[in-house]
Amino acid sequence: MVVRRRLRAILFPLALYCLSGAAGSYFLWHAVNDERGLHANANYELQIKSLQTQVDEKEKERRAWERRIALLSGRAIDRDMLDEEARARLGRVDKDDLIVFLKPNADAPPASATP
Incomplete structure (x- = not known):
């Protein structure tokens, strides 16, 4: 007991x-x-930094495109920019342009070779 x-x-x-x-x-x-624990907070901080850098890169790209668009539109159009864009879209060259022909890769077989 x-x-x-x-x-x-x-x-x-x-x-x-x-x-x-x-x-x-x-x-x-x-x-x-857990998904709302202390380690999750650190993971969220890393994701926020990564996404913030992506946003900053996209913002820079957007500003660059806005600058290019501003040169092509409005009252004063930049002639060089307009000429460059027109040639790129139409696939044309100017008579003063320098054209460089590159040799094909030595590793690749020639396109017009017949056996």
């Missing part, structure tokens, strides 16, 4: 401590590693 009481007096609080420790560690692990 006395042994059971002492054993129960030792094991019952020990079991409660183990159970509460397991529950606490479960909630602590999820507070750190």
Whole structure:
């Protein structure tokens, strides 16, 4: 009888401590590693920085296109820009343009070779 009481007096609080420790560690692990935990905040910060750099690059590209469009529209049209754009779209060259013909790759077989 006395042994059971002492054993129960030792094991019952020990079991409660183990159970509460397991529950606490479960909630602590999820507070750190879950989708809304502390590690998720660091991942979100990295994603925000990455997306911010992409936004900055796209903003620079947009400003460059706006500058080019402003040169082609409005009251004062930049003739060089208009000429360059027209030649690029039509596939034409000017009589003063220098044309450079490049040799085909030595690795690639000639296009007009017949066996």
